Amino acid sequence: MNDSSLNTITQKQLYGVLCTACVILFMASVAIGRDALPLTTALKDSLSGTDSVYAVILNQIRLPRALIALLAGATLGVCGAAMQGLLRNPLASPGLVGSASGAALFAVMVLYFGNSLISPFILPIAGMTGALLATVLVYVLAGRDASITTLILAGVAINALATAGMSLLLNLAPSPFAVRELVLWTLGDITDRSMRDFWVMLPTTLIGWAMLAGVGGQLDALTLGERTAQSMGVNPGRLRWRVFIAVSLAVGASVATVGMIGFIGLVVPHLLRPFVSHEPGRLLPVSALGGACMLLAADIGVRLIPTDSPLRVGVLTAIVGAPFFLHLIVKSRREYL
């Protein structure tokens, strides 16, 4: 299918397809598991307050899992699209600002020192603190009026620092069990999450999304370069930090809750870009829906693929995403490289 035929798909049709896919995948995520869940019965029991097994499975296991997948997937998708629009580079990802690795480092620190046993809120809060701290460090390193290149370099430096910190903790872990726990956490997983995790990640995620709302037009203007965008009323410095902080908040909340889930933020905007005529602004909401669909689908996939040890969703997105991304690079190298 070439670009022109993709463009014949109207905006309404695109939203229709993505929203329908999202709803179907969400319901499938709730219904599918080790034991199939009769949705209507579970929903009836849940709404009527009946303490049945179905209601418990729905309220305490499946619903939080599906909601968190929806929220984290949408975050990764929209943040990937925002970063690619801001940096005007299809290879940019939400992890570039250092927030994801900052969140991961702090979460691993909490697991390492066993603080997660004190309160269930400590792990996500530490993750979000780590994400924000990483962004502040990038800000301090790069300076207020930093160029895009300086910002990327500062992000890479903070990522390297956080990865080094994680490696150190893994190295010094007191037992093989602790190492296993730390490694598995960083792989990205949505099992055993509760509604409490969902409520903890929700506010920061929503603040991040709200900050990204309305930047579409400015990202469109950036297509013609920072100077022209500036002459069109865009403040490039302010826009940069707005996107960076938004991504940091939303991705930080997501990583703190589900660990590192790669490739969604990279591949989803790339896949959907031709459907919105390559317009960075229109790509944002579409990528949010696409990201949610992809993570919901991946999380259903890990339940359906038979493995001896449970397959982590971050591993599946990487296994599917990496070759697909390589294919995209090869396909578009004449265009971008």
Place this chain on the structure above:
Amino acid sequence: MTILLQSSAVTYVRSNRSLVNEVSVSLNAGELVGLVGPNGAGKSTLLNLLAGLDDCNAGSVTLDQRDIKKIPVAQRSRLLAWVAQSGPVNWPLTVERVVSLGRRPHLSAWQRLSAEDQRAIDNAIALTDCEALRLQDATTLSGGERTRMLLARAIASDPQVLLADEPIAALDLKHQLQTMHLLRNFATKDKACLVVLHDLSLASRFCDRLYLMHEGKIVAEGKPATVLSRDNLRQVYGVEVATGGDEVPYIVPVREL
């Protein structure tokens, strides 16, 4: 005569080098003014200062009788459009979509293009002879086509003041003429245009006034015939020129001094 844009003794220093040195220029309603001078004279830097894209170290710039830095950026971008010497197009948007970005200053973040916006876009596309390019991928355009598209984007924003940095540098003869006529027609009644040019013949033919810039300073200003005197050109460009023509003046470099 209403002064739309004015600079008072603006100075811009970078790396201990004075790129623009106490330059005062003005742009009146209805005027097409040319800014000419050799490479590295500071023309583009001055244009950036006049557009409010850079902050001057000394002096001030006023747009519509107000300090340009005190005008909110959204309002400023409705009053003034700036066309870069060359600029990237980072995503393969259609030419029409790029031109429609010119309406951005008139829209809020959530507003869609109205029928009036679409009329302004169509008009700008027609004026810049971009009709045949309308649905073309903007990243595949030639240098000249890209310049016309960027000019269309600026005209679509319907500004009072248009600042264009070498808009005819990459154009063929026909489109050079078309663009100069376009700028001439733009600068009527309550609008004005300041254009950086290297083609002194076209500058002489189309502009109401010229500023001749050299080493960060304005060394001559006034009617084209006065500014582009042989003496001035010899001093600034270091070349001997041949001039002639009454209705269609020409200035041709003959030899280096």
